[in-house]
Amino acid sequence: MKELRLMKGNEALAEAAIRAGADAYFGYPITPQSEVIEYLMANRPEDRTGMVVLQAESEIAAINMVYGAAGCGKKAITTSSSPGISLKQEGLSYIAGAELPCVVANVVRGGPGLGTIQPSQSDYFQSVKGGGHGDYKLIVLAPNSVQEIVDFTRLAFELAFKYRNPVMIQSDGIIGQMMEKVELFEQIPRVEPDYDWATLGRKNGKPATFITSLQLQAEEQEKVNLRLQAKYREVEKNEVRYETYKCDDAEYLLTAFGSCARITRKAMEMARDKGYKVGLLRPQTLYPFPVDAFNKLAEQVKGILSVEMNAGQMIEDVKLAVNGKTKVEHFGRFGGMIPSPDEILNALEQKIIGG
Amino acid sequence: MSENLIKPENLVYKKTDAMTDRVLHYCPGCGHGTAHRILAEVIDEMGIQNETIGVAPVGCSVLAYYYFNVDMQEAAHGRAPAVATGIKRVFPEKYVFTYQGDGDLAAIGTAETLHACNRGENILIVFINNGIYGMTGGQMAPTTLAGMKSSTSPFGRDIKTMGSPLKMTELVAQLPGTYFVTRQAVHKPGNVRKTKRAIKKAMEYQKLNKGTCFVEIVSNCPSNWKMTPVQSNKWMEENMFPYYPLGDIKVPEEK
Ligand SMILES: Cc1ncc(C[n+]2csc(CCOP(=O)(O)OP(=O)(O)O)c2C)c(N)n1
Ligand code: SF4
Ligand SMILES: [Mg+2]
Numbered sequence: 001m002k003e004l005r006l007m008k009g010n011e012a013l014a015e016a017a018i019r020a021g022a023d024a025y026f027g028y029p030i031t032p033q034s035e036v037i038e039y040l041m042a043n044r045p046e047d048r049t050g051m052v053v054l055q056a057e058s059e060i061a062a063i064n065m066v067y068g069a070a071g072c073g074k075k076a077i078t079t080s081s082s083p084g085i086s087l088k089q090e091g092l093s094y095i096a097g098a099e100l101p102c103v104v105a106n107v108v109r110g111g112p113g114l115g116t117i118q119p120s121q122s123d124y125f126q127s128v129k130g131g132g133h134g135d136y137k138l139i140v141l142a143p144n145s146v147q148e149i150v151d152f153t154r155l156a157f158e159l160a161f162k163y164r165n166p167v168m169i170q171s172d173g174i175i176g177q178m179m180e181k182v183e184l185f186e187q188i189p190r191v192e193p194d195y196d197w198a199t200l201g202r203k204n205g206k207p208a209t210f211i212t213s214l215q216l217q218a219e220e221q222e223k224v225n226l227r228l229q230a231k232y233r234e235v236e237k238n239e240v241r242y243e244t245y246k247c248d249d250a251e252y253l254l255t256a257f258g259s260c261a262r263i264t265r266k267a268m269e270m271a272r273d274k275g276y277k278v279g280l281l282r283p284q285t286l287y288p289f290p291v292d293a294f295n296k297l298a299e300q301v302k303g304i305l306s307v308e309m310n311a312g313q314m315i316e317d318v319k320l321a322v323n324g325k326t327k328v329e330h331f332g333r334f335g336g337m338i339p340s341p342d343e344i345l346n347a348l349e350q351k352i353i354g355g
Numbered sequence: 356m357s358e359n360l361i362k363p364e365n366l367v368y369k370k371t372d373a374m375t376d377r378v379l380h381y382c383p384g385c386g387h388g389t390a391h392r393i394l395a396e397v398i399d400e401m402g403i404q405n406e407t408i409g410v411a412p413v414g415c416s417v418l419a420y421y422y423f424n425v426d427m428q429e430a431a432h433g434r435a436p437a438v439a440t441g442i443k444r445v446f447p448e449k450y451v452f453t454y455q456g457d458g459d460l461a462a463i464g465t466a467e468t469l470h471a472c473n474r475g476e477n478i479l480i481v482f483i484n485n486g487i488y489g490m491t492g493g494q495m496a497p498t499t500l501a502g503m504k505s506s507t508s509p510f511g512r513d514i515k516t517m518g519s520p521l522k523m524t525e526l527v528a529q530l531p532g533t534y535f536v537t538r539q540a541v542h543k544p545g546n547v548r549k550t551k552r553a554i555k556k557a558m559e560y561q562k563l564n565k566g567t568c569f570v571e572i573v574s575n576c577p578s579n580w581k582m583t584p585v586q587s588n589k590w591m592e593e594n595m596f597p598y599y600p601l602g603d604i605k606v607p608e609e610k
Binding site (some may be wrong): 023024026052054056057058060061062064065066067068069070071072074076090091094098199200201202203204207208209210211212213214 | 375404405407408411417418420421423424425426427430434438441442466470
């Protein structure tokens with residue numbers, strides 16, 4: 001049965017985690033995402049589903065608790081915002097290296113440093129290009145509404161277990177804090193893990209299982225890297241998600257992700273009202289990036305404006321995707337500032353249409 | 356096969372089932388191997404091989420998961436108590452232990468250790484204090500004695516600039532979350548027997564859900580102390596034990 005509610009993005013994420021059948025949440029408070037753990041603590045998921053919720057002593061501890069629970073084949077999730085996500089990078093690298101499934105949400109705020117508690121998209125590089133040490137990838141989902149927060153939380157667990165890889169939900173202070181109508185999915189029952197890779201306690205007669213990201217021999221570590229790379233190619237083949245608006249006849253293309261894509265869509269409509277044939281491509285997965293979609297549109301449009309709440313991060317992937325076929329420019333506000341549709345339209349006219 | 360040839364009453368030594376057949380990589384005379392062995396014996400004797408999940412540290416015992424014949428997870432440096440928390444919280448009925456060196460537990464992992472103990476996680480923490488960073492080649496540890504030479508305190512630990520050796524075990528004993536805290540050694544048969552009894556008690560207590568059990572083992576590192584195994588044990592008795600006295604520090608109150 002469908003259930004409609006008016007919810008804040010952060011609360012919706014927490015509710016979706018419970019309903020997705022998560023076994024454990026470990027987190028540490030930080031603005032603008034503390035509502036996630038507050039909601040979980042108040043809603044007693046231990047009574048609803050048996051899900052464990054624990055406030056850790058730090059983001060470092062939280063991500064390592066996730067490692068432990070994920071190593072047991074359990075559905076584990078942690079959430080934080082930018083400075084806390086920086087602390088989780090060590091753990092994420094180990095989780096990626098040990099090939100454990102887990103979900104991490106970053107409700108991004110402006111940086112660097114302590115920065116600002118206002119929304120931002122300045123952690124794109126950190127999420128998409130590694131963040132921690134070593135050759136690894138996170139699958140990165142970028143919701144642009146409270147509804148997508150809910151849908152992507154569920155999807156994130158599915159992808160995490162399908163690929164045994166950490167999945168990042170890249171939210172931001174706008175989506176985390178805003179209230180919207182949301183349709184919740186029905187409770188998915190928690191399941192007892194039965195995976196041969198997980199530490200479930202040794203099975204009689206079977207050799208013990210261990211979880212590790214360590215290989216002392218270079219030959220063995222290279223094998224691990226090759227296996228990871230093969231997995232990432234599969235992810236790139238199967239999991240690209242994006243939306244296009246009015247791209248069929250577009251002569252110019254706007255691109256943006258997350259909350260910024262909603263503002264950019266408004267700018268697109270204003271441009272259309274002015275008679276410009278403008279389309280919008282909104283990546284829903286930042287990794288894997290919609291390379292082919294950009295590549296195809298690059299043959300059709302005269303230029304692309306990448307609108308981001310940062311100093312220009314996704315634009316690098318757009319440029320790589322279009323490979324010089326068309327002009328690509330960036331427009332951004334940052335440090336917690338949010339671009340207005342007027343500003344975006346203006347930048348489009350200046351940098352792409354007129355330029 | 357050979358077991359069939361030996362009558363039970365004549366059996367003096369049997370490989371414990373909770374250890375694999377892998378050859379230990381530890382240096383000759385190192386306490387790590389003995390500590391592994393007695394922990395494995397306890398698991399074996401309690402018959403909990405299938406219900407035990409261990410957490411290996413980063414340090415000389417990083418490969419502990421090769422040696423214990425139980426399911427294991429290898430944690431990042433210092434994070435074992437957090438990893439063990441994650442395991443125990445989703446599998447409260449399992450026996451969970453961490454096995455950590457002094458650098459791992461008392462330097463980089465201080466916060467994880469203190470908070471796991473303070474929450475009273477129902478886990479066993481085995482703490483191998485050899486006063487040095489063994490794995491990385493003998494650098495100063497938080498537990499390195501005053502005046503003790505290491506590769507990063509080549510003129511001896513100067514407590515004015517490098518701080519005093521940290522008594523982590525006394526520290527965690529202060530926390531209401533710990534249930535049983537003890538300091539032992541494994542360099543002599545008598546100490547091995549005492550340590551084994553302590554580990555067994557600690558494992559058994561885990562079923563009571565009364566809090567963290569913490570067993571420190573003061574140990575040696577002949578390679579980085581640059582001594583023979585025999586010299587290192589003597590040096591340990593003369594220098595380590597006075598600062599890190601052996602014995603129970605916190606025992607459960609008798610009912
Ligand atoms: C984040 C991080 N920092 C540093 C290291 C390097 N390192 C590996 S083991 C170790 C010290 C180990 O000493 P201890 O915990 O006392 O264990 P021992 O080898 O003495 O048994 C260090 C510093 C690392 N692996 N990871
Ligand atoms: S370096 Fe020291 S602690 Fe490590 S195995 Fe050798 S003797 Fe043991
Ligand atoms: Mg040491």
